[in-house]
Amino acid sequence: MLDSIIFDLDGTLWDSSDEVLKLWNEVVKKHHVSDAITKEQLEGCMGLQNKEIGQKLLPHLDEKAQEMILKECNEVECLYLAEHGAQLYQDVEKVLKALSEKYKLFIVSNCQSGYIEAFYQSHRLDKYFTDYEHPGRTGLTKGENIKLIIERNKLENSVYVGDTEGDLKGARFAGVPFVYAKYGFGQVDEYDYDYVINRFSELLDLFIDKKILSNNT
Structure with a gap:
């Protein structure tokens, strides 16, 4: 019996891309290290770790410079988002409240x-x-962190909800089913995920109303 749901954040619970893009471009402009980052480029980095992001967005800089620029970007964005937030997907709090009454919820x-x-x-x-x-x-890695959450909290039957191929790989590494948030940033092959949702509220159909799909439709 399912006892827990583990969530990705970007592209699953909220979309902070507009806020992050503006803040990162301010940092990049200040250091005169790159052309402006586009939203498409930023969205292509969703789900990646900082080292991979640096290689994609600042390939002409050495690793130390990439790390320095991204560290500043990260500090600026966290300060801003803590105060102002970003765009939650529709019905996120309503759905989380309902799910939390039945399952333990986590973020990785x-x-x-x-x-x-x-x-x-x-x-x-x-x-x-x-x-x-x-x-x-x-x-x-994401898969290792999912496993860490499972072990630390003594979970027996979890699922992972995310929107990218990296999320899928993390779930597979941790040995848990994957729910593909199709409305997010990534693309996942239809033959790879276990369940799919087109909007966040469909989690209620899967896990509260017990209309758990027997296939990936």
Whole structure:
């Protein structure tokens, strides 16, 4: 019997891309290190860890410079998002409230320290979650962090909800079913995911109303 649901953050619970794009471009412009980052480029980095993001967005810089620029970007964005928040997907709090009454909820995201905390602070949603993890704290991959959450909280039957191929790979590494949030940033092959939702509220159909699909339609 399902006892827990683990969520990705970007592209699953909220969309902070507009806010992050503006802030990152301010940092990049200040350091005169790159042309302006486009939204398409930023969305292509969703779900990646900082090292991979640096290689994609700042390929002409060495690793140390990439790390320095992204560290500043991350600090600026966390301060801003903690105060102002970003765009939650429709019905997120309503659905989280209903799910939290039946299951333990968690977040595992490939983000830096302070990012999930900023999400909690700005939207006051921490009350629905039991625990969270990210590589900014552990240095681990998404799959390893999912496993860490499962082991730390003694979970027996979890699912992972995310929107990218990296989320799918993380779920497979951790040995849990994957729910594909199709409305998010990524693309996942229809033969790979276990369940699919086209909007966040469809989680209620899967896990509250018990209309759990027997196939990937």
